[in-house]
Amino acid sequence: MQEEQLISGLRDRDKQTVDYLYDKYSHALFAVISRVIRDRDIAEEVFHDAFVKIIRKIDSYDESKGKLYTWMANVCRNAAIDKTRSKEFSQNSKTNTIDQYVYGLEGASGTAQIVDGIGVKELMTSLSEEQRFVIECIYFKGYTHSEISEEFEIPLGTVKSRIRAALGVLKKNINRI
Numbered sequence: 001m002q003e004e005q006l007i008s009g010l011r012d013r014d015k016q017t018v019d020y021l022y023d024k025y026s027h028a029l030f031a032v033i034s035r036v037i038r039d040r041d042i043a044e045e046v047f048h049d050a051f052v053k054i055i056r057k058i059d060s061y062d063e064s065k066g067k068l069y070t071w072m073a074n075v076c077r078n079a080a081i082d083k084t085r086s087k088e089f090s091q092n093s094k095t096n097t098i099d100q101y102v103y104g105l106e107g108a109s110g111t112a113q114i115v116d117g118i119g120v121k122e123l124m125t126s127l128s129e130e131q132r133f134v135i136e137c138i139y140f141k142g143y144t145h146s147e148i149s150e151e152f153e154i155p156l157g158t159v160k161s162r163i164r165a166a167l168g169v170l171k172k173n174i175n176r177i
Helices: 003-011 015-036 040-056 068-085 091-095 098-103 111-117 120-124 129-140 145-152 156-176
Strands: none
Touching (some): 003 068, 015 040, 129 145
């Protein structure tokens, strides 16, 4: 099914189109959520809510701003981040180590193999402990710069400097993998 047909079918609330969307994209969209939320039960709940939101909010999708998949992935990622910021979400989940997030994403549709396959584990070892910590918080746990600063009592400027430095190291080392 072409993207235009998919968008049109979703806007018309066509059941076959919704079924097709689920069959073709659920695996990838669930993986997006699983990168932020490690607990499978919570991730499944967030995925269900996000999938329903995608169907209900399809009219807010603007083709001129990007591909449908990118928009759906952003809806899922934002839903996962919102869940991690909710009061009901355990603070405990934000204290897991990078190993548990990057190297131990089990059952999340093979995400661990994909992440290891692209060399993230090797790249992360090139960072200092402080750099690795901020990258872990932002990209794998869904923190904002301000949240890291407030929660871990690190000046906001320091957080931003560590992120810039870490990205520089990662860019420099990406070609070595």
